[in-house]
Amino acid sequence: MPTIRVVDKGVEVPSQGADPILFVLWDNRVTITSICGGNCSCGACNIEVLEGMENLNPVSDEEARVLSKIKRQGPNVRLACQCVPNGDVAIRIVPED
Ligand code: FES
Numbered sequence: 001m002p003t004i005r006v007v008d009k010g011v012e013v014p015s016q017g018a019d020p021i022l023f024v025l026w027d028n029r030v031t032i033t034s035i036c037g038g039n040c041s042c043g044a045c046n047i048e049v050l051e052g053m054e055n056l057n058p059v060s061d062e063e064a065r066v067l068s069k070i071k072r073q074g075p076n077v078r079l080a081c082q083c084v085p086n087g088d089v090a091i092r093i094v095p096e097d
Helices: 019-025 061-069
Strands: 003-006 011-014 046-051 077-079 089-094
Touching: 003 019, 061 077, 077 089
Parallel strands: 003 089
Antiparallel strands: 003 011, 046 077, 046 089
16 A cells, blocks of 8 residues: 655554545644545645655646646645655645745
8 A cells, every 4th residue: 555654743644545735634633634524625735755756646637727727836835635656755735835
């Protein structure tokens, strides 16, 4: 079972099937901000992927649009509500400005 290591929180949680990282973290009581509830519109759930980017689904046009809107584009930045791991990943939850 893939794991999600949240480096800045010092925790590691098991990935759960097809659930996006956001919901896996919430299920494991790891705090990460969301305003839209995981509907890919607020951008508050942005994360930095430190390891395992190859284990995530590709960025969709919708996710790219939101990342562009919040000016958080970069090769390692994703939205936790849009990432489904199929292998181990290490992330950092990007603090809000
Ligand atoms: S929770 Fe709003 S964009 Fe991910």
